[in-house]
Amino acid sequence: MSTPLRSPMRRRIVRAAAATLAMPTLAATQAFAKEETRAMKPTSNYLPIRSDWLASGTEAALEPQMPIIDAHHHFYDRPGWTYLLDEYLADAQSGHNITASVYMQALTHYRQSGPDELRPVGETAYVTRATASSQTGKPRVAQGIVGYADMRRGAAVREVLEAHLEAADGRFRGVRHLVTWDADPTLVNPLSAAPRGLLLDRNYRAGVAQLGPLGLSYDAWLFFPQLPELFDLAKAYPDTPVIINHCGGIVRIASYEDRRKEVFDSWSQSMRELAQLPNVYVKVGGLGMRINGFHFEKGDLPPSSEQLAQAWKPWMHTCIETFGAERCMFESNFPVDKGSYPFSNGWNAFKRLTAQASPGEREALFRGTVAKVYRLA
Template sequence: MSTTSNYLPVRAEWLASGTEAALEPEMPIVDAHHHFYERAGWTYLLDEYLEDARSGHNITASVYMQALTRYRQAGPEPLRPVGEVEYVADVTAPLQMGKPQVAKGIVGHADLRRGAAVREVLEAELAAGDGRLRGVRHLATWDADPTLVNPLSAAPRGLLLDPTYRAGVAQLGSLGLSYDAWLFFPQLPELFDLAKAYPDTPFIINHCGGVVRIASYTDQRKEVFDTWARSMRELAQLPNVFVKVGGLGMRINGFDFEKGERPPTSIQLAQTWKPWMLTCIETFGANRCMFESNFPVDKGSYPFSNGWNAFKRLTMQASAAERQALFRATVTNVYRLS
């Protein structure tokens, strides 16, 4: 499968046909998860993110998430991902005294399969990160149905249980780094086992825990939800585990937002997401959940403004303290952004 088929195409005219004005435009927001992309036919770098971030909502800062962008083209292979941290730190440096403080926290990539030897890479990324490197993400997505896995991020089965991989994860805590987890929901029990083994390392579940409702899971919608919810409840027992609430605009989620004549409204998004996102918030509590844009990946499904409007609609009944946690305090605390 080509890598492009794993992403929904971004259609500017379609998005513009249904972009909403921001609700509660003064509310401060820290975007917990976005990328810069530089791929064939798809560029989304600082200028593109700023255009979205300044489109109406009060985005004050963000956490940058690794995306295979601007790796070093020479030198030792394990150190090539350091180039992404260098690039992001450099291009966003002028923004750190302004608004939004894009990449106030940076999550890089390091090949944790190298075991203890990965420490060299982690230390190089810390040096390259302008004091803003906060963690790493090593994608762990695996499923028996190979059509679900992006070839750029395919992982072997059982990676999180592998002793050498765990020796790599073991390096994070002593360096003050967290672990961002992107995997599919059937793998959540493996993440529980991993996070339990390293209680002093923060583990941040990406995109509500890898909701998959297409391909071999299309006809198992109730079973998917029940299995996912059970695994999330188990993970919530571990105080070092947190959740990014968002990332449900991807192809694998099977919500088909991209198939509408116009983009979904924030009311439609909130209604569709409600069972999943409120389960996350009710299970983990607002102080362990944070909203994310997941742009540009989710941009194939809805405009930036509509997504944040949906988060605001979903939390209209929450207390002021809970909303503060979800929109800025949890991400600030977990990634030490203050």
Template structure:
């Protein structure tokens, strides 16, 4: 599978044909997860993100997530990812004095397969982040169906159980950094094992736990949901594990939002997402869940405004305290954004 076919194309005219006005436009929101992209045929940097963030909802701050953007072009290979952290910290520095505080927290990449030797890289990245580096994400997506894996982020089977990789993860807690986990749902038991081994390291599960309903999983929708929900409830037993609720606009999720004549409404999104997102919130509690845009990746499926409207619809019956946690409190606590 080519790298481009892993992502749904962003079609501005299609998105504009169904963009909603923001519901509850004054509600403060911290976007728990977004990227800057600079890839062949796809640019989504600060200006593009600001255009979305200022499109109606009250996005007050965000957490930036590593995306292979602006690595250093020279110097030691292991230190090149620090270029992304430097770039993001630099380009968003003026916004830290006034909203939205884009990249108030930054999650970078370091090759945790280097084991304890990754410590020097992490220390260099902390310096590059100008006080805003909060954690590391090292993708571990693996499946027997190789068509599901993006070649840019392919990982060997069982990486979460590998002793050397774990020696790398161990360095995070020692430096006060968190671990962001992007994996596919069949790998959740391995993540449980890892998170249990490092109880002092916050582990943040990305995108509702890696829902996959295409390719070899297309005809197993009930089995997928049952297996996924059982694994998520098991993970919820560990107090150091948190969940990013969102990221269900990707091709692998199999919702096919991109195939409509117009983009899905927030009501359609909320209806489709409800079983998954309500399961996360029920299992972990609002104080361990946080909403994310996952833009620009999810922009192939729906407009920014519709996504946040859907989150607001999904939590219409929740208490004020629960909504405060989901939309800003949990992300501020976990990524130390005070």
């Protein structure tokens, strides 16, 4: 059965329902991660990385001197899939001038003992140690770090946030607690499954309320039908920067595949509403995932930057035109997007998409906005 698209935002907010489904336990989530990534099959929630295929169509970097801060990438250390500092540096130093990056939580190197709520601090501690030597060179990998904390703990989550701050040697910048939910269960990665209406949950919001006083931001990964709920959350906490991940959770497969105009219209309406809130920002990128439905991975060769720019233009230009360059930032989303295109081609596509922008707009998109939002030197 198709999932009905929701009507415009002002008619669809807010039925504050309590979250009724249990989130996976930390142990169950870690066990699933090991099983899902053991073989990295194409049927998994992640597209497989094929090095030979990527090499067959990797482009030289356009405008190689342009300074770039990558607003969003991960480290993975899972059976069948390792992408840590060396792998990221191989991509980041492949031609574009990546000067720094923001690390995004990815269920990597959690503590294996101690209180459950503090185990995610192990990821922040690991990333801080692993990238310490890079802070005096180029790129400064993980110059800003975004970790995970269970916002459903309400005010008690402050202890976890303070532990992240202590572990990060001054580099901890915010939290991402995934809230992806859809009536179509085939869309949801069990690693990030969430109950319906989590953004409206009282306890969750009490947790989000702890971020602003500590100078921390909130990264939002969700599906586009959930954007009205994010609007309500962001409006409730105007002093907390809210960063929408991956252009706002575009879904064009499964129950949404044959309704692409509806998807675009609903998504763009929600993004226009969110743009009215000055504390909301957008990460422009992350459109190489399976759920986005561009199917770049099906080509005999990886897509060129021209092909990427053409496919992404309606979505990315809408983000930039709606929010303005000063509230948008480009992201690689590697290694997740690496299943769809080479690192160099992705950044070339961003450069093509902004070829007509002013120098000031480009500076904001490639470096200025992310430096401002995540308080990077």
